[in-house]
Amino acid sequence: MSASGSSINTAHVTQSSPAIENAIDRSAPNFTAAAEKDETTYFDTNPKPAELEEFSRIAEEFVNLHCSHQRRVVLVTSGGTTVPLENQTVRFIDNFSAGTRGATSAEYFLEAGYAVIFLHRQFSLLPYSRHYSHSTNCFLDFLAEAPTDGSRHTIVAREEYTAKMISVLRKYKHAKREKLLLLLPFTTITSYLFLLRELAMKMRPLGGKALFYLAAAVSDFFVPRERMAEHKIQSGEFAEKDGEMEFINPAGPGSGKKLIIDLDPVPKFLKRLVESWAPEGMIVSFKLETDPKLLIKKCTMALKRYSHHLVIGNLLQHRKYEVVFVDQESTSWLRLPQNAEEETNGGKLPGKQNLEIEALIVPEVVRRHGAMIWHVVAATRSSIGGLPD
Amino acid sequence: MSASGSSINTAHVTQSSPAIENAIDRSAPNFTAAAEKDETTYFDTNPKPAELEEFSRIAEEFVNLHCSHQRRVVLVTSGGTTVPLENQTVRFIDNFSAGTRGATSAEYFLEAGYAVIFLHRQFSLLPYSRHYSHSTNCFLDFLAEAPTDGSRHTIVAREEYTAKMISVLRKYKHAKREKLLLLLPFTTITSYLFLLRELAMKMRPLGGKALFYLAAAVSDFFVPRERMAEHKIQSGEFAEKDGEMEFINPAGPGSGKKLIIDLDPVPKFLKRLVESWAPEGMIVSFKLETDPKLLIKKCTMALKRYSHHLVIGNLLQHRKYEVVFVDQESTSWLRLPQNAEEETNGGKLPGKQNLEIEALIVPEVVRRHGAMIWHVVAATRSSIGGLPD
Known part of the structure; x- marks a missing residue:
């Protein structure tokens, strides 16, 4: 029935990805950063999510556990936030994001020895399970029925998928056993902001060992509660x-x-995160653009406005194989090797390793985070020892 | 870390479901049915989806195959449609729907011997895989590593899940092998409407054997192309x-x-489906309400306005265990037995069968479809035989 000869067919759908040329409204304003009064107003007038206390408690336990092991902890945000249209919340405004960047990065942070709080849009891609969900194949296609020694049957992974599935499953079970991965879902922009603030404050005991890797696609506009x-x-x-x-x-x-x-603009709380919620942690934000001429400029502006540590810029059309790191001192590009680029664009080529750009991004972020921790430690020692700055 | 003792925790999130009392805007107008000129205007001024021709061709083959076997074919629509906000299509308006009704019903139609065209929102629940996706558990939790006879390892389903997984996998593989299930995804309201019209017209050779089971949550408002x-x-x-x-x-x-x-109202194309696109098929629509006093009235109004065969009404708060069938002659309720209701509300109880309301809905729809086919055949024979009407 279809190209693959099967009538169970999920054809490639193009409209689910935004068209490059008009995906980002270039006329959208760059609102000024939120001040303390904006924080008070927003969190006082919008309803807190029902799960806030529970998530806060779980996160506190998680942070305490890893604090006691001197382990670094990263908060990865992932997926898009929604804006419910009040009084008719069967409808909502959404942001296009499958959560690929966040879910993939979380795996590499775990490999680098971090504990990961994964604050994600419900039903978006998750670390490890991402390899088998949101796929054009149904995950049942990976499985087959097989006889056991006795008369009963069992389900096994089909042989061609076994090696990869074993590798993924081992990493997943390890993260689970060692309590290295905490999955916390959000749906609305309001839930996201309440949870971001709460988690940042619960992560304070980590000091410089806390890393914020803000890959979620956050709404720019929302419907204020009082205008319902x-x-x-x-x-x-x-x-x-x-x-x-x-x-x-x-x-x-x-x-x-x-x-x-x-709709009203959502206050830009990144400034509050930097100044008040997580003053000691390293903060990394993402900037998605479509115009190559604007990318670096927009990254620099964000860095200046929010005074955080690193902006990772990417163009929508190249985001899977090229990003740029912009910080106070420098601008440097990370790119997949040419063959990997072809692979990413044209599907997997047999015999070549399937490289992901996050395999380059995360180690570089980890290196910079390490350098920042080292500088703080060195500065503290120097100050304790009475040496000049 | 969590109630289940694991730090991989996806806590229950309440905000992803709409609040009952304000989920449906009761002030939303009931627009009049679309006329032929509305059809011309809509399809002339909005862009057709890129995959239209491919899906049309695949559907035509599918219909021809099942036509040749005298098999009934149902088009099940499922999940919510989106309204892209033009010129900035990273944002869109969405309708709350996981696709549970559609995906579950599709399985029961397959069990009843139908071939199923499953027109669904991309990444919403699918027949069979729904048992393991969008779950609070990661599907990797169902799997374990096991040694084979040799030195290699393999992946098996964990024993407690094996029986159900074998049952699901057998049905899935059967549907796939026999080409009984065609999965076609949509994202936007425009794609949905183009595909609905196209599929209805491709299903015409089925005559009365075509059934339309319209369970998708379709947008009421959209941004017309020319106002971009x-x-x-x-x-x-x-x-x-x-x-x-x-x-x-x-x-x-x-x-x-x-x-x-x-936003502008979306033309109500159900009338066009009944009168022009699928004049011989049986057409079933759904009506979701929150106010028990309005439910039957709204179903009756829809039936009168669109002149189709059956409206299945349900209240948002009871939709998983109670529905009402409204047709030209009668109104009748279908309800799960009391114990199943408790089960659905409070989670699965051990030892009780996990009943789904679709196990009652679909056989009743199938029975009515059969009666309609029989009446048409009887009327034709009577007319050929020269008997009075």
């Missing part, structure tokens, strides 16, 4: 007529029955 | 200033930097 009543259909209402509900348009027929959604 | 230019930030633009890009607000500081989204 305004977010209904503007021009009509139901009325009983001849025993049936009918739509009444006060402006008369033909005047249009539109839905108007009026 | 209007859908940018209203009050500002970028300008070069001191070598940096900056947001200029023409209304002056403090006047607000808002995003206004202005």
Whole structure:
């Protein structure tokens, strides 16, 4: 029935990825960073998520455990946040993101010896299971039925997939056994912001050993709680007529029955994270652009505005094989080797290793984090020893 | 770290489900059914999805195959449609739906001997794999490593999951081998509507053997293509200033930097499906409400407006164990037995069968579809035989 000869067919769908040329609205304003009063206003007027206390408690235990082992802990944020359209929350505004960058990076942080808090959009890609979910194949395609020694049957991985699945499963079970990976889901922008603040504050005991790797696609606009009543259909209402509900348009027929959604900018809390929530941790943000001419400029602006440690810039069209690290001192590119690039673009080539750009990004972030920790330790020792700065 | 004693923890998140009391905007208008000119306008002015021709060809082969076997074919639609916010398609409006009703129903249609075209939101739940995806458990938790006879290792299902997994895998492989299940994904409302029309027309050779089971959560509002230019930030633009890009607000500081989204109603194409695209097939739509007093009334209105065969009504809060069938003659309720209801609400109880409401819905739809086919055949014979109507 299909190219692969099977009628169970999930054809390639192009519309789920944004078109490059208009994916990012270049007219969107760069709002100024949030100040303390914005924080108070936002968190006072928007409802905290029901799971906040539970997640806070779990995170505290997690941090304490790894603190006691002198282990570094990274908070990886991943996937897109949603903006519910209030009073009709079956509808919401979403941000395009499968969570690939975050889920992949989390695996490399675990390999580098970090404990990982993975704050992710519910049902987005997860470390390890990402290899078998959101795939064009159903994961059942990886499995087969096999007889056991007795008369019963069992399920086994098909032979061609076994080697990779063993490798993935071992890493997953290791992370689970050693309590190295904490999965915490969010859905809305409000939940995300409450959780980011809470987790950052729970991570304070880690001091410089805390790393923030903010790969989530965060909404720029939201519907403030207090304007909820305004977010209904503007021009009509139901009325009983001849025993049936009918739509009444006060402006008369033909005047249009539109839905108007009026959104406010989300305060830019990265500044608060840097200054107040996590003053000792290393903070890494991402910048996704489409115009090569603007990329570095936008990264530099973000760094200047929020005073954090590192911006990782990437172009939507090259994000799987090229990124740029921008910090206060320098700008440096990380690129996959040419053959890996072809591989990423054109599907997997047999016999070549399937390289991921995160295999380069994460070790470089880890190296810089190590250098930052070392500098702080050196500065403290120097200060204790009474040596000049 | 968590209730289950593992630090790999996906806690229950409540905000991903809409709150019952305000999930459906009761002030939303019931637009009148689309006429032929609305069809022409919509499909002429909105871009067709890139995959339309490919899916059309695949569906045609699928229909021809099952036509030749005199098999009934059901088109199940499932999951929510999105409304991209044009010129910035990293953002979109979405409809809350995991696709549970559609994916579960598709399995029961296959069991009833139907071939199934499963038109679903990309990455929503799928028949069979639904048992292991979107779960609070990672699917890797179902698997373990085991030694084989030789020195190599393999992956097996953990014993406690084997029986169910064998049952699911057998059904999945059967559907695949016999080409009984065609999975076609959509993302946007526009893709959904183009595909619905195309598939309905390709299903015409099936005559009365075609069934339309429209369980997708379809957007009520969209951004028309020709208004794309209007859908940018209203009050500002970028300008070069001191070598940096900056947001200029023409209304002056403090006047607000808002995003206004202005949406049009989606034409109600169910009428076109009934009258023009699939005049011989049986058409079943769903109505999701929150107010018990309105449910039957709204179902009856939909039936009257679109003149199709059956509306299945359900309340958001009871949708997993109670539905109502409304047709031209009668209104009848289907309910899970009381113990199953407790089970559905409170999680699985050991020793009780895990009943799903779709196990009742689908056989009843199949029975009615059979009756409709029989009536048509009887009427044709009677007409050929010259008997009075």
